[in-house]
Amino acid sequence: MDAVEKANAERQRRWVKDQKVGEGTYAVVYRGRELATGRKIAIKKIKVGQFKDGLDMSAVREVKYLRELQHPNIIELLDVFSSKTNLNLVLEFLDTDLEMIIKDRSLVFLPADIKSWMAMTFRGLEFCHRNFILHRDLKPNNLLIASDGQLKIADFGLARDAADPGYKMTCQVITRWYRPPELLFGCRYYSTAVDIWSVGCIFAELMLRIPYLPGESDMDQLKTIFRALGTPTDEEWPGHTKLPDYVSVGQFPRTPLRDLFTAASGDTLNLLSKCIIFEPRKRISARDALYHPYFFALPYPTHPSKLPKTAAQTAAASRPPDEVDGNVDPGGGAPAGVGKAAPPKKLKRKLSGHDLSRNIARKLDFTAS
Amino acid sequence: MQQQPPTSPDVSSAAKSPLFQSSTQYRNWRFSVEQLKATRAALNQASVAAIRNTFESDSPGSSSDVHFLDANEEHLLVKLYIIKISQLCGHFRFPEEVEATGITYLKRFYLKNTVMDWHPKNVMLTALYLATKTTNHPISLESYTANIPRTNASDVLDLEFLVAQSLAFEFAVWHAHRALWGIWLDIQDLPQAPPHEELQRIHDTAMQHIRTSRLTDVELIYPPSQIALACLSLAHPEIAAFWARSKNADTALEAIESIKRTITRDGDTPSVDVVREIDRHLKICKNPEKVVGSKAYLAKRAREEKEAELKRKKKAENVRKATEQGNPFGEVLVGQANLDDDD
Structure with a gap:
């Protein structure tokens, strides 16, 4: 019964959330991976329950357009699934x-x-x-x-x-x-x-x-x-x-x-x-x-x-690709491969945290106007 | 720094295939007549089997006299609610785009769900409300429900997720009325164009045929441009032919004949008596798991609760273990603890 819900659960199982990397006004962003391949992804979890008018317009817009647009210079929406009252957008991971x-x-x-x-x-x-x-x-x-x-x-x-x-x-x-x-x-x-x-x-x-x-x-x-x-x-x-x-x-x-x-x-x-x-x-x-x-x-x-890269990008790129894939822990514990990868990850996290506060500051600025 | 030769500006390969062909509508929501029939039959059979099972597990033998709906009856009931969407849209003075989108959502929903699980009355309300948002004409839920008798917010919101999921979150819809508008603009430039008033009348008649076409399956089978041309042809065959020839699309004129036939054949309003009879049957054969307060409903809820409880316990256990084991990776676990675990 409930083929739609079953399909949703199956979709959800394809993706693993690893780590929170940012939080905005209406969404939380996680770094994660595709369970089967270990491919890095980002999951944007949009909180829906809090809106009295149901699905929020920003979420509706984002999903509507990303579902249609497929282009090398537009972020790829890999999947959408829901969990309880949250909408999860699975996006390609970008450094x-x-x-x-x-x-x-x-x-x-x-x-x-x-x-x-x-x-x-x-x-x-x-x-x-x-x-x-x-x-x-x-x-x-x-x-x-x-x-x-x-x-x-x-x-x-x-x-x-x-x-x-x-x-x-x-x-x-x-x-x-x-x-x-x-x-x-x-x-x-x-x-x-x-x-x-x-x-x-x-x-x-x-x-x-x-x-x-x-x-x-x-x-x-x-x-x-x-x-x-x-x-x-x-x-x-x-x-x-x-x-x-x-x-x-x-x-x-x-x-x-x-x-x-x-x-x-x-x-x-x-x-x-x-x-x-x-x-x-x-x-x-x-x-x-x-x-x-x-x-x-x-x-x-x-x-x-050959474009200029930030230190975090360079460090991430210098890891052999199979190290990332091979060390994935399917049990969903602490991200493996921490050995070599730890410094860049820390750096990345620090950067995104920093970036985040700046975003919020600018957003507040924007609405106050 | 490696340099590339100047790439010709990349309007390249994608420009060659029409935009419509990369749409989710083209890729995921087009069927042949046979596919539609088979899909609905299979969905109906699976649903009946599952509901029969629920009846039987509640009290054996209880499903033997139940008249379950067949695929045609389901379809007729949905058709009635398509008409209700139009009536509601007239009441709210919603734009054509909202009405057409709401109707498309309702049709697509019942390619994945059965009316025996979800009655079209509430699905219709949700599909239309969702359409106001996806077409950029949002209204507050309060003013939406205030204008619909005997409806409260939860009637609309409870199903919103299910509807969005059933649509696979593919909200963009290409409509025939937009295509008709384009054709109509083209026609005004043709040497054979009749005077403006007559052209306006032709457009309005064609629009009526488009509205009729929404009661049929054509949008699940044909591209919007062909439906628009078929409706124009129903209104004024010569003009439609002029336009098609001006576009070197004579072959389209053959293709639209079957669309015209389908609209004429299936565009009627279902008889109220027949639908009332179906609805009477539906009261008996609807899935008890979906009836709030019923025994089956409570049993299902209890099952789900138990599963959720197990999951929560497992999660708590994992966190406890991780803490006990000490923390070789420092910050990483702090980050983990921060994961909000509401799913």
Whole structure:
């Protein structure tokens, strides 16, 4: 009886939770493995019982889109199962994210490395947009990095289908530093261009190694943007003064990108400038970005496997693969193979803990705005 | 640093196959007519056998006079509740997307479950509520249940997980009404396009056929674009043919004939008397394990409790052992103790 419940129990048995690696507002993340193969996985356990309206919208969105999207540059959802009142998403395990890589001061980025990360980001995003899906929360820490260097777009908790013309969408999306000016002005009809702005900010951050437009409040975010790019004129961005939450935050002169990005090539700055055009309709699309001369000019993008790695990644990669597989303890006790692997694991855990507190801080920041 | 030649921007292989073909709907929710029939028959047989068993273990011989529902009767009952979803959606003024998705969920649910376990009345409420969320038109549960007579929050929420599981958490649905919209936009550009008012009438008629098609199995068999074209063809065969030719899709015109036949044949509302009779039978043959408070229900609950208790004990024992043995790996065990063990 209850074939559905039986199938669920069978699915659940395929995966083992090993260790808690992080906790967010609505989910707990565990590192785990596939019982049969020992393959590393991550399990995102979403607490459902606490919501009076049942399954939470973020969970619904994440599951809905990840079930449909299969692409090398989008995180893979391997399975979904439920346990009591929790929803468990089994995701491919990814070592680190772009934010950690950017913050690792020991790493040096070559222009070819940045080009490689940008190409992978645009590929993943182009696939989302081709499927009419807006991500609405792109930022370095949602761009995860696999052990082979592949970049994968993750966290679809704010994603949605592009609305039909004439239907409103909420403007309370995208983490502030990566939020485009039309959303800050309360625009309720927007497009895939909102994600492109975020990618532009990430592009700049890869070159600067610090966030490009770190506003302290929504109002300050607009000021920060205009200070960097000049206050838009009505000619540059027709109609923006009529947007619902439009406010004048002062006149700032336009300074050439070249002044800040002194080492960047002409192609680089051209693509960057097209991602952060004020008028959303003129912003470059993900598809056109992939055809931009930047990606065809020397230096060619670094092969993902040769991209800069954090210490934790390098240590993890230096372990022979069979050591990981062979030492798996099917009884589910303490993670085996601790001998050699302990230092990197500790490091990784410390990093994720650190990362976690930062996430929460930023999230609170975001809702308070 | 090794360099690669410029890879042509990767819009490559995936671009060649249509997006629909990578959808979960295409991969997991399309069946042939025969497959559908076989699936429903097998599900019905297995369910009847299991429920009969439950009856017998409670009191031997008690299942002999019970009229269990057959697959057709189950199907008719579900069909009635498809109509109820439409009525509810009219009441709430939900968008077409919500209605169509709720109906799809209900149909998919009963490809994995029997009405003898789960009565479609509550499943219908849950499927529709879930659809409001998955299509991005969420409303609070409170205002949802407040507008449906004799319904409380638990009627909707208790089954939400089961419904989501039955759908294999595959929430995205491709609908024929969207495809019709696309075709309609195309038609306005054709040289043969009739004046706008007439075109609007044709669209509205085709939309009616799409709504009728939701009472049938066509969405489980054919892609949404073909259903849309079939409905357009039912409304105005010439226009449908013009459009298909403009797309060099003449072959589609043959394919849609069987869709048209199915919609015309199966798109009727089931007779209330027949369904009432089925529902009367269902009261007797429903799975006693699912009837709250029944003997079988209590027995099943007790079994589950016992299993859970065992599991908890085992877990506690493991923790105790680990603590006693001392802790060779330091922090790792601390991390383990932190695992919240609510599952």
